[in-house]
Amino acid sequence: MSIEIKAPTFPESVADGSIATWHKQVGEAVKRDEPLVDIETDKVVLEVVAPADGVLKEIIKPEGDIVLSDEVVAVFEEGAAAEPSAAPAKAEAEPAAASQDLKVSPAARKMLEEKGIDASAVTGTGKGGVITKEDVANFKPAAPAAAPVAKPAAAAVVDVPAGERIEKRVPMTRLRKRIAERLLEATHTTAMLTTFNEVNMKPVMDLRSQYKDLFEKSHNGTRLGFMGFFVKAACEALKRFPEVNASIDGDDVVYHGYQDVGVAVSTEKGLVVPVLRDAENMSMARIEEKIREYGLRAKDGKLSMEDMTGGTFTITNGGVFGSLLSTPILNPPQTAILGMHKIQDRPMAVNGEVVILPMMYLALSYDHRLVDGKDAVKFLVAIKDLIEDPARILLEI
Incomplete structure (x- = not known):
């Protein structure tokens, strides 16, 4: 059937x-x-x-x-059975030129026609010698034999580095094109500004070291990371500064009575932002579990559109790649995005003494049309205070 x-x-x-x-x-x-x-x-x-x-x-x-x-x-x-393998054997017995049509994938055949390339000149690397789209894209025609013999060419000889200077042109994926469009949209349609601060990560690191094993045992193998603390801190700060959790719709300001926090995840095809819905009601364990689930599904390309739609605020962590400081770009129509960075030991003045502390730079990019600079700075300071004294997250103070 x-x-x-x-x-x-x-x-x-x-x-x-x-x-x-x-x-x-x-x-x-x-x-x-x-x-x-x-x-x-x-x-x-x-x-x-x-x-x-x-x-x-x-x-x-x-x-x-x-x-x-x-x-x-x-x-x-x-319920049908696969076609017998006699066709490839027959193809091998026929001249190469006559069998090319049988060994060209539909996408490759279309590209051959567009580029005007003879299929017999391309070597297939696919299963059974099938010419794939990549074979056509990587094909380079042989240089005309007469070119090296021409006399004028001798005067134009220049020294070039040894080895072949390879260039590869590939079409941009739809996902990458959409990312590019949204980045340009953010820079063209918002009054984006970034404010910075730094946070002492020692209290969170000490708390994590003390309870990480017990946390993992109590929550079925879920590991205690840093992102959970920042999501909880962001939710508390968003309650205090609702304009950071709002969005602009035409001439209206939409204030969201919930915190749907997007967490940027890097994949081979580009950055995606799955959303933790109602993050303010999620436990630390649930946040860490959901982030890990999103990360694994993103790598396998299993995220659904529902996972990435919506979101009222975004957190991105360039520190996992070694970034010390950056200015994250807004994720429209959101009005703010928090950038985390690499934790690095730095000498800090504490009570008149120099102490080595694990410090992290924080960056908050925000839409100045809606968020005033004063509120953006106070929002970032609120996150700093919550992270430097994690008990405040539990007590909501």
């Missing part, structure tokens, strides 16, 4: 997607729930799996094609 494979239903905020990768080729056997194709939107990569055991009968939308919500991308034959 033939089954139409359709793109997922996209939410209203996503107009379309593009075919990123076909994991299976026409005629290849597929098991139930095995990945067939990845569809990339401007927010996430969606995976479409096989509905049953069978064979991929036809690919309607090759790699790179634009697809709409619920559009048919392929035809699947349920």
Whole structure:
């Protein structure tokens, strides 16, 4: 029985997607729930799996094609067996030029036509010698034999470093394009300003060292990290300064009576910001557990659009990569974002004496149209006070 494979239903905020990768080729056997194709939107990569055991009968939308919500991308034959392997053997016996059409993926064939490249000149590296899109993108035609012989070229010879100067041009992914658009939107449509402070991390580090083993045992293996303290501190500070938790909608200011805190997560394809919903009501253990879950799902490309929509405030931690100081960019329509950085021992003056303390720079970027400088500074000082005296987080003082 033939089954139409359709793109997922996209939410209203996503107009379309593009075919990123076909994991299976026409005629290849597929098991139930095995990945067939990845569809990339401007927010996430969606995976479409096989509905049953069978064979991929036809690919309607090759790699790179634009697809709409619920559009048919392929035809699947349920219960069918894979095509016999006689075809590759026959192809080997035929001249190479005649078999190229049988060994070119749909996306590669489209690229060959666009670039006007003869398929017989490209070496396939895919399964069974199939020419993939990457093979075409990396193909370099042989230089004309007459060029080195030409006399005038001798006068134009210049010294260049040894080795080949390689350049690679690849199309920007939809996710990266969307990130670029949002970053430009933030810089063009907001009056962004950044204020800085520094926080003594020793109290939190001592508390973490004292209770981390007991915390892990009491909460089913959930580890106690620094992000939980900052999320809790941010929630308390947002209650005190509601304009930092607000957003601008046209000529109106929308004040949110809840704290949905986005936590920036880095992936191979770019930065994503899953949201901790109602973070003010979450325990420290739940916050740490949810952040770890989001991190693992982000690496595997399993985050859903619902995970990343909304959010009233964002926290980003460049310190995990060694950043000492930065100016984070706003995540519209939010009006503020908190940047954490690397913890570094520095000499500090304490009661007239020089003491070595583990210090972290904090940065708060905010939209000056809504948040006054005084309130932004006081907000950041509130977070500093809460982190330097963690008991205040519990007591909400």
